[in-house]
Amino acid sequence: MEWKKISVLGTGSYGKVYYAVKIDSFLLRASVAAVKCTDLWRSISLQREAHILETLRGSPNVVQFFGADVSIENNIPTYNLFLEYACGGSLHDLISSKRGKMSEVEIGFYAYQLLKGIQDVHKKGWVHCDIKPANVLVFDTNERGMHTLKLADFGLSLRIGDGMAYMTGTPLSNRGTLLYAPPESLTYGFHAKAYDIWSLGCTVAEMMTGNRVWIYRDTKDLQWQIMNEDPVIPSNVSEIARDFLYRCFINDPRRRWTSEQLLQLPFIQQAMCISNSMPKTHEGMIAKVNPFCCKIPTAVREKDFINLLFENNLRIQ
Numbered sequence: 112m113e114w115k116k117i118s119v120l121g122t123g124s125y126g127k128v129y130y131a132v133k134i135d136s137f138l139l140r141a142s143v144a145a146v147k148c149t150d151l152w153r154s155i156s157l158q159r160e161a162h163i164l165e166t167l168r169g170s171p172n173v174v175q176f177f178g179a180d181v182s183i184e185n186n187i188p189t190y191n192l193f194l195e196y197a198c199g200g201s202l203h204d205l206i207s208s209k210r211g212k213m214s215e216v217e218i219g220f221y222a223y224q225l226l227k228g229i230q231d232v233h234k235k236g237w238v239h240c241d242i243k244p245a246n247v248l249v250f251d252t253n254e255r256g257m258h259t260l261k262l263a264d265f266g267l268s269l270r271i272g273d274g275m276a277y278m279t280g281t282p283l284s285n286r287g288t289l290l291y292a293p294p295e296s297l298t299y300g301f302h303a304k305a306y307d308i309w310s311l312g313c314t315v316a317e318m319m320t321g322n323r324v325w326i327y328r329d330t331k332d333l334q335w336q337i338m339n340e341d342p343v344i345p346s347n348v349s350e351i352a353r354d355f356l357y358r359c360f361i362n363d364p365r366r367r368w369t370s371e372q373l374l375q376l377p378f379i380q381q382a383m384c385i386s387n388s389m390p391k392t393h394e395g396m397i398a399k400v401n402p403f404c405c406k407i408p409t410a411v412r413e414k415d416f417i418n419l420l421f422e423n424n425l426r427i428q
């Protein structure tokens with residue numbers, strides 16, 4: 112019983128991500144996964160990511176890690192990291208499809224999930240260092256039609272305390288994606304929990320407008336703006352939404368709000384209250400069926416079953 116790589120989901124700087132299926136014809140069950148792969152000799156970063164994900168097992172808003180192995184592909188030893196498969200792509204795709212037309216309740220609900228994920232990451236002693244819509248995976252909708260979001264791509268994460276140039280006086284260069292990086296990461300090379308909160312602010316602002324927070328000519332210009340200007344807070348959103356962003360974008364990382372504090376803000380509390388009282392939808396109820404594990408009605412050949420999964424668009428009845 113082996114995982115079969117079916118198609119390429121995407122390519123990262125380290126290697127490829129595949130959609131993979133494993134059939135257990137004895138128990139008549141099939142499982143799906145996303146497999147991040149790279150040549151074994153350059154897999155240090157993926158192995159590190161596996162270690163970090165291992166510590167975050169069971170966190171509802173962090174992509175779940177199924178394990179890792181080494182296989183031989185075209186005579187090359189290949190490192191495989193198995194993750195739960197996100198059927199909805201990334202938050203970046205979701206934002207593009209909504210073109211800035213997400214309701215504030217939906218945004219607040221998603222911000223809540225990201226904060227819970229960040230809280231777990233920080234509690235385990237990590238700073239993610241690369242939170243952005245492309246690194247947030249989108250899963251099924253709940254019974255109210257809203258998605259589950261999970262943090263992914265821990266390739267740049269640091270232990271809290273590592274790279275704290277404030278203390279050591281040895282600045283590091285910015286780690287994550289510049290567009291989502293806080294000012295202190297450029298001036299001091301400072302990477303602490305507050306780093307992730309700034310990136311979260313950029314991500315939430317992007318859900319509100321459909322656009323990135325910075326408009327810039329080139330990298331130098333972007334760096335200058337991050338260090339010397341405040342991000343533009345969207346004007347066409349409620350006061351509580353603006354208040355949430357202001358607290359994520361406090362310049363001094365020691366004064367920037369923590370995930371625990373942000374979770375208490377009216378923007379989050381109201382969104383959770385309203386989303387919990389929304390009527391349940393039929394579509395949402397169908398989505399509750401677990402797509403990751405299913406029972407095959409009769410014994411079928413592996414090839415036929417894979418075809419069956421695709422024909423049925425992976426929806427298990």
Ligand SMILES: Nc1ncnc2c1ncn2[C@@H]1O[C@H](COP(=O)(O)OP(=O)(O)OP(=O)(O)O)[C@@H](O)[C@H]1O
Pocket residue numbers: 120121122123124125128145147174194195196197198200201245246248263264266
């Ligand atoms: N668990 C998953 N389920 C579904 N798709 C995934 C999963 N993990 C990654 N992907 C997709 O695979 C692609 C590559 O992902 P990955 O996060 O590894 O690289 P990246 O973020 O694009 O690049 P880099 O790591 O260099 O920043 C992305 O399009 C992502 O949406």
